[in-house]
Amino acid sequence: MESGDGLILRVRPVLARLTAEQAYGLCDAARTYGSGIIDLTSRANLQIRGVRTDTHGPLLERLGALGLLDADPALESRRNILVDPFWQTGDDTALIAAALAARLAELPPLPAKFGFAVDAGDARRLAAASADIRVERGASGGLILRADGAPLGRPVAVEGAVDAVIALARWFVDSGGAAAGRMARHLAGTALPDAFAGTEAPAAEAPPVAPGVTSLGLAVGVPFGQIEAAAFADLLRASGAAALRTTAVRVLILEGGALVAADGFVTGADDPRLRVEACAGVPFCPSATVATRDLALRLAARAPGRLHVSGCAKGCAHAGAAPLTLVGRDGRFDLVRDGRAWDMPLETGLDPDTLATRFGAA
Ligand code: SF4
Structure with a gap:
């Protein structure tokens, strides 16, 4: 995929798991053939950013050697399968x-x-x-x-x-x-046929995976899903993890990983950065007209409840509703309450600095 900072190459880990060897290889490949930034997506996939057209081929070879590519790209594109990370x-x-x-x-x-x-x-x-x-x-x-x-x-x-x-x-x-x-x-407009009509309610929800020590090992939060490859390789090594599991909630589980310092990652379940979602925005996405993550960080501690800052109405970072969603449009923000990025805004054309003041952010 093309993006504002070069090509993005998506890796879909099978069963949301990479061995430590695959994870180290991915980190090294991201630094060698990309910008060194890896996204953890809301579908629990990993994306290498900043790939150039001349490094795309060698990167594919490296990922293939690591066992991170499917034999058939057409089938891989259908492998949108989320799993319970535990x-x-x-x-x-x-x-x-x-x-x-x-x-x-x-x-x-x-x-x-x-x-x-x-x-x-x-x-x-x-x-x-x-x-x-x-x-x-x-x-x-x-x-x-x-x-x-x-x-x-x-x-x-x-x-x-x-x-x-x-x-x-x-x-x-x-x-x-x-x-x-x-x-x-x-x-919303078509009834399910009898063969698929349900009779049973789903079970209760488990609490979302949170940073801290889990039954599988250390879990760390990834603010905005953006991983710095070198720092992550250091964390993997320090923790002694044998494998990595990805989740759809911006948390990585280091299988067998011990509790260690994790600079650049979230280790506390009450960290306000876990309450904000923000897509890449300017300068990374060509569809964006606003920077998203700086504003989200400024508002993180003060926003009342969950906050979603989206570079445009596509809402890539968070498909669900949020109490507060700020949507970029023509260099300003529209504000949606209790809705999704593409829902009707309550207010439009808000200045980013005004928003920071309004929510009492520094
Ligand atoms: S929501 Fe819009 S601006 Fe943000 S990453 Fe998606 S397409 Fe780009």
């Missing part, structure tokens, strides 16, 4: 996600942002993550298949889960869902 080998999440990844060729052509969540732990950790078809824990303790936007899901067995996912994806396409782009938007 999956264990052989559990429902690992089995279903692997089975779905192996059958991507059976999916119909889907919109680029269409994705899947396999959230089959004891409680749901991906409820707020962007996904269109969910296999998740139901209130009764079994698994359910749920179309995003529908309140109820249909009970499903592990063995039949991927068949059901593919069938629901086909219904989405056959019923004209591509025009809406996402499942929830499609369901």
Whole structure:
């Protein structure tokens, strides 16, 4: 993908996991062939920024050697599969996600942002993550298949889960869902057929993964999802982590990683930077007319609740609603309350400095 700071190359870690060797290699590749900045996206993917056209080829070779590229790029582009980051080998999440990844060729052509969540732990950790078809824990303790936007899901067995996912994806396409782009938007005007209509509510949500010590190892927050590759390699080494797990909430889990100092990362669950989302903005994204992250940092500690600062109405950093969303337009900001970046603003044309004063930021 083209961006304001060069090409962006996206890596989709299988089951949201990289071995330590792959993670070191990725960090080195980002410094050698890119700007040294890696994004952690809201789909739990990693993006190497600042790649030049002449370094693109060597970077692909390096990532291929690390085992971080799929053999078929067309299938890789369909592998929008989020998983519960606390999956264990052989559990429902690992089995279903692997089975779905192996059958991507059976999916119909889907919109680029269409994705899947396999959230089959004891409680749901991906409820707020962007996904269109969910296999998740139901209130009764079994698994359910749920179309995003529908309140109820249909009970499903592990063995039949991927068949059901593919069938629901086909219904989405056959019923004209591509025009809406996402499942929830499609369901706003189209009823699910009986075969997919749900009878069971989803299980309760688990608290989001937070920085600190977890059952897998040290978890660190990544402000705005922006990782400095050299600092991250140092952190991996210092912690002794054997692997890395990515999450959809700007947190990295260092598998087996010990509690160590983590300069540049968030280690406290109450850090205000965890309450703000901001996309790349100016100068990194050609669609942006405003700088986003400086303002978000200035407002982080003072904003009342969760804050989303978006460079434009696409809302790449946060697809969901937020109590307060600032949306860049023509060098100024529009303000949306309790909505998404593309919703109707309450106020328009706000000056960034005025906003900082208004929220009492320094
Ligand atoms: S929300 Fe707009 S400005 Fe921000 S990264 Fe996406 S396209 Fe670019």
